[in-house]
Amino acid sequence: MPASLRIAGKDLRLRIRDRSALILGILAPLVLSYIFFLVFGPATTGQGLGLEFGVVDEDQTGISASFTAVLESAAAEGILELSVFDDQAAAEGALEEGDVDSYFLVPRGLEQAVFANQPATVEVVGDVDAPNSTQIAASFAERFSSGIAASQLAVVTAATVEGVQVTPDFIQSLSQQPSVAGMNYVLIDETATTKQLDAPTFFAAGMAVFFLFFTVQFGVTGLLEEDRDGTLARLMAAPIPRVSVVAGKAIVSFLLGIISMGVLVVATTFLMDATWGAPLGVALLVIAGVLAAVGIMGLVASVAKTPEGSGNLGSIIAVVLGMLGGTFFPIASSGGILASLTYLTPHAWFMRGLADLSSAAPWTDALPATGAIMVFAVVTSSLAFLLLRRRLQK
Amino acid sequence: MKRFGDLTAVDGVSLTISAGETFGLLGPNGAGKTTAISMICGLLRPDEGSVTVAGEPITTTSTRGRAAIGLVPQDLAIYPDLTGEENLKFFGRLYGMTGAPLASRVGEVLELVGLAERKDDHSKEYSGGMKRRLNIGIGLLHKPQLLVLDEPTVGVDPQSRNAILESVENLSTEGMAVLYTTHYMEEAERLCDRVAIIDEGTVQAEGTRRELVSLVGEKDRVAISGTGNLVDAAEALRQIPGVTDASSSDQRIDVLATDASAILPELLASVSGSGGSITGVEVEEPNLEAVFLHLTGKALRD
Numbered sequence: 001m002p003a004s005l006r007i008a009g010k011d012l013r014l015r016i017r018d019r020s021a022l023i024l025g026i027l028a029p030l031v032l033s034y035i036f037f038l039v040f041g042p043a044t045t046g047q048g049l050g051l052e053f054g055v056v057d058e059d060q061t062g063i064s065a066s067f068t069a070v071l072e073s074a075a076a077e078g079i080l081e082l083s084v085f086d087d088q089a090a091a092e093g094a095l096e097e098g099d100v101d102s103y104f105l106v107p108r109g110l111e112q113a114v115f116a117n118q119p120a121t122v123e124v125v126g127d128v129d130a131p132n133s134t135q136i137a138a139s140f141a142e143r144f145s146s147g148i149a150a151s152q153l154a155v156v157t158a159a160t161v162e163g164v165q166v167t168p169d170f171i172q173s174l175s176q177q178p179s180v181a182g183m184n185y186v187l188i189d190e191t192a193t194t195k196q197l198d199a200p201t202f203f204a205a206g207m208a209v210f211f212l213f214f215t216v217q218f219g220v221t222g223l224l225e226e227d228r229d230g231t232l233a234r235l236m237a238a239p240i241p242r243v244s245v246v247a248g249k250a251i252v253s254f255l256l257g258i259i260s261m262g263v264l265v266v267a268t269t270f271l272m273d274a275t276w277g278a279p280l281g282v283a284l285l286v287i288a289g290v291l292a293a294v295g296i297m298g299l300v301a302s303v304a305k306t307p308e309g310s311g312n313l314g315s316i317i318a319v320v321l322g323m324l325g326g327t328f329f330p331i332a333s334s335g336g337i338l339a340s341l342t343y344l345t346p347h348a349w350f351m352r353g354l355a356d357l358s359s360a361a362p363w364t365d366a367l368p369a370t371g372a373i374m375v376f377a378v379v380t381s382s383l384a385f386l387l388l389r390r391r392l393q394k
Numbered sequence: 395m396k397r398f399g400d401l402t403a404v405d406g407v408s409l410t411i412s413a414g415e416t417f418g419l420l421g422p423n424g425a426g427k428t429t430a431i432s433m434i435c436g437l438l439r440p441d442e443g444s445v446t447v448a449g450e451p452i453t454t455t456s457t458r459g460r461a462a463i464g465l466v467p468q469d470l471a472i473y474p475d476l477t478g479e480e481n482l483k484f485f486g487r488l489y490g491m492t493g494a495p496l497a498s499r500v501g502e503v504l505e506l507v508g509l510a511e512r513k514d515d516h517s518k519e520y521s522g523g524m525k526r527r528l529n530i531g532i533g534l535l536h537k538p539q540l541l542v543l544d545e546p547t548v549g550v551d552p553q554s555r556n557a558i559l560e561s562v563e564n565l566s567t568e569g570m571a572v573l574y575t576t577h578y579m580e581e582a583e584r585l586c587d588r589v590a591i592i593d594e595g596t597v598q599a600e601g602t603r604r605e606l607v608s609l610v611g612e613k614d615r616v617a618i619s620g621t622g623n624l625v626d627a628a629e630a631l632r633q634i635p636g637v638t639d640a641s642s643s644d645q646r647i648d649v650l651a652t653d654a655s656a657i658l659p660e661l662l663a664s665v666s667g668s669g670g671s672i673t674g675v676e677v678e679e680p681n682l683e684a685v686f687l688h689l690t691g692k693a694l695r696d
Contacts, residue, residue: 003488010484014475230469234532237435238488239461242454393439393454 003240007248011222012255025215025260030267033207036328051080051133054091054103061111067122067144071104095125101133102126104141117156120148196330197355201275204268206327208261209289209350213318215260216293217311219253220300223388224307242392246385250294257290277357281366285353288373292346295380296321302387321345346376395442396429403429404595408443411540411571416562418586419575420682426595427575428468431542434573435465448539461489464538466530468545474518478509478528481517482535489536499535507531507561523554530561541565542573547581559584579683591686598689607680613638614654616661617676618647623669630668634660645673654679 015021055071057064068084075082083100085091091103105123114120122141126134159165197205223246226232235245265282268274276282297314304310324331324338325347331338332348342348353369396404404426411417419427432438434445436452436459445452450459472481482500491499504510507527512520517528526546533541543562547555562585565572576582582589583603590600599606620627624642631640631649636657638650647665651657654677665672 001487006484006487010473010476014473017475229474230467230471231473233432233437233467233469234465234471234485235488236437236454237460237463237465238485239457239459239490240488241457 002244003238004244004247004251007235007245008251008255011219011248011252015218015252015256021215021218021256021260024211024218025256026263026267029207029211029260029264030271032211033203033264033268034272036203036207051136052083052100053080053133053137054083054085054094054100055106056085056088056091056103057106058088058108059106059110063111063114063120063148064106067104067106070144071140091125095127098127100127101130102137104137114148114152117152119145121145197351197358198275200268200272201354201358202330202351204264204272204274205276205351205354206322208264208268209325209347210318210322210327212257212261212289213293213297213321214315216253216257216290217297217300217314217318218256219249219251220294220298220384221307221310221314222252223249223301224304224310228307236392243389245392246388250298250381253294253297254290257293258286261286261290275358277354277361277366278363281357281361281363282354284363284370285350285357285366285373288370288377289346289350291377291381292373295377295382295384296346298384298388299380302384302391321347324348326351343372346373349373349376395440396433396438397441402595404433406596407590407592408597409573409590409600411573413539413571414569415588416565416572416574416586418582418589419573419592420577420579420582420586420589420686421575421592422577425577425592427577427592428544429595430592431544431573431575435463435542436460461536462539464533464536464541466533466541466543466546468548470525470529472517472525472528472532475516477514478504478517478520479513481528482532485532486535491536499537503531503535506534508557521554523550523557526550526554526558527561530558534565538570540571540573542575544575545577546574547576547578579681579686582682589682591682591689593686593690599685603682606682606685608652609685613650613652613680615678615680616649616651616654616658617674617678618649618661618665618670618672619645619674619676620647620665620670620672621645622671624665627665627668627670630664631661634664637661 053071055068057068071080071082074080083094083103085094085103088105091100091105094100095103103125105125107121107123110120110122122144124134124137124141126137196202223232226235226245232245236242265274265276265286269276296317300314300317301310304313322328322345324342325345326332326342327347330351331342332352343352349369349372353366353373356365356369357363395402395406407426407430409417409419419430421427429438433440433443434447434452436445436454436456439454445459447459448462450456450462452459452463473484476484479500482503483496486496486500501510504513507530509520509524509528509531512524517525520528530543530546533543546562547558550558559581562572562574572585574581574585586603588600588602589606591598591606599609601609624645624647628640628642628647631637631647634657636652638652640647640649642648647670649661651661654661658675658677662672662675
């Protein structure tokens with residue numbers, strides 16, 4: 001058996017005995033991802049925001065009914081709870097009782113105003129103790145009013161083009177055309193260029209790849225620990241190639257990383273309903289991610305003087321890369337310079353790869369991200385190997 | 395030779411050690427002993443010079459020659475979370491030992507170093523002396539042709555120290571060449587067939603204890619306590635071949651001789667024959683500490 005495997009076997013035995021890898025590699029990320037999911041998960045889907053709205057339709061026309069219909073469809077998707085009141089007095093009573101956070105008052109004469117090309121507004125009355133809900137209600141109303149104004153402009157333009165007067169019959173004829181679009185309230189906007197992970201998968205993947213860098217440290221930092229504890233001298237005096245000492249540590253880091261990620265993928269799938277995607281694609285991303293982590297942490301160990309120094313520097317790098325890489329919040333979709341800088345981390349490519357695998361995409365969709373992560377792996381591993389080899393052959 | 399920046403740690407150290415010989419490298423802390431043996435064991439690359447053990451060159455890249463060397467480092471080199479047996483088996487496998495031969499040899503070494511009953515305990519539970527013995531056992535495991543011990547008794551209690559020294563004494567009888575570094579003169583005198591005195595990276599002198607002592611002109615001292623005519627007795631002693639000087643003082647004669655143990659009976663007979671009455675005898679042979687002091691101008695433990 002090659003010496004590197006013997007050294008790796010010995011290190012794995014030691015890590016299992018002191019349980020450090022188990023705690024940092026599996027328990028911590030599993031618990032944290034579940035906590036993050038419980039705290040932040042509902043906010044990303046809109047579900048569980050606790051919006052309680054009321055609506056009073058005093059106009060009782062087709063246009064006012066369309067506004068109420070939009071609210072009802074949002075309620076049907078679980079984004080809000082809606083109460084329809086017969087009159088404003090009933091709505092006021094519900095507001096005072098705290099049954100609703102705010103209510104919409106569609107005034108009498110709304111449709112008439114629309115057809116008369118007059119401004120059409122919907123009033124929002126909110127509870128002072130529910131400013132967020134009231135603000136969201138105001139956004140709904142403003143969106144509706146803007147839509148009306150845009151439609152009015154379109155109607156006037158069409159009438160001008162056709163040289164006719166704006167009449168209810170003309171408007172009715174326009175509304176039959178398929179180009180007239182209605183409001184569409186969707187809190188999650190899925191664009192055509194980038195996909196996004198659902199909340200459980202995002203937090204599971206984010207914590208897994210974040211803690212991966214701490215986990216693989218156990219292997220490569222082991223080289224410095226052996227130097228400190230005196231056993232490195234014995235290893236180097238033994239009739240084994242020097243490179244096998246480095247290789248043994250790298251193998252341990254790799255195995256710990258694979259085991260950690262593997263357990264987290266399976267556990268979060270069952271515990272949090274995380275949807276990682278096509279297994280082969282996920283496997284490629286995980287392997288590439290682990291190799292990148294080993295390379296980066298190996299580079300840290302090659303420049304550190306002591307195990308403590310390596311641990312400190314490694315932790316700083318792991319946190320910075322993790323945050324910049326979007327493991328805590330989706331920086332890539334935030335825009336600005338951060339959205340570009342994030343892709344200087346393997347973390348961002350890992351998350352990107354998983355997003356590419358979402359919505360039942362084939363495993364090949366993960367190949368671009370895998371390739372990007374492998375660039376990190378190859379560059380950092382090569383540098384680390386050269387520096388460590390030089391250190392051992394002084 | 396080995397340099398670290400502007401510091402020349404070792405220069406001009408040239409040793410030849412025969413099978414069955416225990417060779418001592420005696421010098422104070424910082425003399426270059428560890429650097430020298432690091433090069434011998436292939437841990438450090440010499441800037442000049444070469445090392446050959448059992449006909450094989452020792453370098454930092456070649457592996458064959460290192461199989462002939464067993465290293466017992468000054469710092470404990472054992473894994474605290476492995477048992478004594480696991481430590482031995484792990485290192486044994488690195489030296490190509492496997493299966494039944496490995497298990498058998500591990501058992502032998504555990505008996506040899508007195509750890510057979512504690513073999514299943516994690517080495518972190520061992521006492522300091524036990525850890526040192528395990529440290530030595532690992533170096534012996536593969537029956538090396540050259541065993542290198544770097545100050546193996548540092549920080550060890552007297553009982554364990556004695557046990558270690560006894561173990562080392564037995565090694566040379568098994569045909570193993572031993573290179574033993576120490577800053578304790580008494581260890582070098584007890585264990586070593588030949589000693590090289592090293593200071594500031596260079597070998598100051600090399601040879602048997604007797605050769606080193608005579609090299610610097612140190613003599614044995616004999617103090618004879620007695621009564622009677624000690625003045626005449628001292629005069630008579632000066633005539634005996636091998637006596638360099640003899641002087642008398644109040645109830646005592648101090649004699650300097652090249653080899654007191656060889657002429658002691660003659661000395662005592664001469665005192666008695668000259669009218670003196672002997673009440674006590676003390677023989678003080680010059681030690682390596684005195685040699686070191688003579689050569690370097692400082693004590694071994696400065």
